[in-house]
Ligand SMILES: Nc1ncnc2c1ncn2[C@@H]1O[C@H](COP(=O)(O)OP(=O)(O)OP(=O)(O)O)[C@@H](O)[C@H]1O
Ligand SMILES: CC(C)(CO)[C@@H](O)C(=O)[O-]
């Protein structure tokens with residue numbers, strides 16, 4: 001496995017791979033890899049000749065400096081895991097390599113609408129940072145496919161829109177959320193939980209599944225369902241942040257025509273802001 005830190009070296013390798021006619025898959029990550037990331041890697045491997053995993057804690061997508069400063073960085077362990085998994089290339093640049101003129105001077109990619117609602121409203125500038133860095137990675141790696149987790153539901157929708165709007169010839173593969181046995185969605189930020197909080201954490205997916213059951217049973221009073229869910233979360237020890245039931249295809253409010261709903265959950269537990277989501281057929 002080759003670990004590449006510079007754009008120059010990456011370009012050389014990609015040029016060679018393309019001359020050899022290799023099908024390239026990209027898995028963008030921020031590192032501190034867990035089994036959720038490994039599922040993306042396995043999916044990428046099954047669909048391409050060569051897998052490039054990027055590991056870059058992208059400063060442009062952090063709205064809070066403290067969140068950026070404490071984000072877990074475990075490059076050596078990550079590379080060992082990826083090597084064991086049969087990954088061919090890791091791209092782990094420094095912020096200076098990605099943003100040589102600094103972030104203030106950086107041309108950016110903004111996806112209208114979707115980037116400023118929901119998570120985008122809670123984390124101003126977050127999605128501009130995501131679409132800009134993913135666009136750069138697409139241009140550098142020139143992948144045939146790229147894998148993203150459904151755990152970050154809005155991010156996946158944002159990337160799909162960017163790819164369509166900017167005519168990237170890249171297939172976007174969404175990978176179902178990998179969970180711990182007790183239902184907690186795996187996430188690097190779970191590492192911020194104390195052992196007591198870790199016991200409470202599966203409550204988020206339990207409350208989310210409860211909302212799903214209500215929707216399946218035909219309940220449609222979104223405000224009432226969400227108020228009850230917020231209460232339930234707070235009783236369990238969370239600080240409910242943003243709970244939403246939206247049209248799964250548009251991410252807008254449900255309408256009588258909506259075919260599928262998505263339940264979007266964001267709640268604080270101690271130092272960790274946990275997110276999760278569930279899609280429900282309404283028909
Ligand atoms: N449990 C999971 N199942 C499937 N994919 C996941 C899971 N967790 C993260 N991913 C995906 O892995 C990719 C990289 O995500 P990232 O490195 O931010 O990890 P993370 O665990 O989501 O960390 P964070 O704490 O920042 O949310 C994204 O496409 C993300 O959706
Ligand atoms: C897609 C991504 C790697 C871009 O920095 C990040 O948002 C993430 O880890 O989901």
Ligand code: BAL
Pocket residue numbers: 061152155
């Ligand atoms: N997994 C989403 C990246 C972030 O929270 O910044």
